[in-house]
Every structure is written in C-alpha cells, then in structure tokens.
Amino acid sequence: GIQVEQSPPDLILQEGANSTLRCNFSDSVNNLQWFHQNPWGQLINLFYIPSGTKQNGRLSATTVATERYSLLYISSSQTTDSGVYFCAAQDDKIIFGKGTRLHILP
C-alpha cells in the first residue's frame, strides 16, 4: 500500500517566522488532505488538495501529484498555530502520515 512520510517530525519556531511542512507519498493518490490537531486533540481541516495550490489566510498548500509530494506553508506564525500537522493521502485506502509537531514560541 501507499506510504506517507512527513518532514520534519518536529519544528520549533519563534512567533512571526515562516515554515514549510512536507508530505511525501509513495504512489499516485486520488486525494490529499492537511489537518491541524490542536492541543485538545481536535482535528481541524486545513486543505483538501489532490493537486494544485490553495490559500487560506496565512496558510497555503501545494500538491504536485506527478512528483508525489505536498507542501504546507505557514507564514507569520502565531502561538495558536502550535500543534501537530497531519497529511492524509488516499489511493484505495486513506493513510495518515505520522505528523509534524510544530511549537511556536512567543
């Protein structure tokens, strides 16, 4: 089955910094999603992006399906951006990566 790898596993940044999170997948996918899990465990949908680029405020995402990766950009980080970011890729099954734990320092 498809393998999903996220990098980096952990990231510590100062408030106001920009960051790029990466999601690699081993085979072609039908769908790809990015989620943010807040400290209370809630999974929040960020992007549903099987291909192309989308932007929502300070966040944007790009999926290059032919090269089997997706990137999540966070600009001007805030402490509320802290948490774990997951990507989930789907061929005939949905597979989650292990996540990137982001900690934004005030």
Next chain:
Amino acid sequence: SQTIHQWPATLVQPVGSPLSLECTVEGTSNPNLYWYRQAAGRGLQLLFYSVGIGQISSEVPQNLSASRPQDRQFILSSKKLLLSDSGFYLCAWSRHTGNPYNEQFFGPGTRLTVL
C-alpha cells in the same frame, strides 16, 4: 451546517470490561462514517468505515467491532477491553459519493484509558 458529536469525551475502563463509543452526525444524510484510533499522540489508524446502514468494513483485525444502527449513528464496541485498546478514538464523516474517501471531517474524539 454539519456537525459531528462523540461521547463520552473521556473514559477510564478496567481490563476485560465492555466498551461502547457513540458518534452521531447532524445536518447531512447518508454520510460515509469512519472510526480511527490514535495512539501515543501520533498517527491515525483507520479501524472501520461504513457507507450505509448495516454496512461495515474493517480495516484492521482487532478486539473491536463497529455497528451502524441508524443512518447518522456509528458505534464502536468491544466485549472485553485490553490494555492495548487505550488511545484516542476519532469518528469522522464524509459526503456519500462513489468514492468512500472523500474529504473527511472529524469529531472531537474520545480519550480511552484501559487500566
């Protein structure tokens, strides 16, 4: 708008006791429904999914079972809990189309501790 509810929010159960976790969705009909488990704060594993009443697909053989007695209700059960069943259980839904893996939306989760 659609909302998804899970209860209880937290649960502490002894080994060998039964389990029943409930998930309900409002504001949509005939959704696809999913149960996931997250262990040790990382990585979600799909346990079960359902595309309709009474239709359950199991992704991972284990000590758990799922049922869908009503259109927007999904239940996760166990007859006898194991220590390894501890974790964070998340229910999710997606719109029903021919693809069982459309964009998914998650509930608040149930944190289960088995002692």
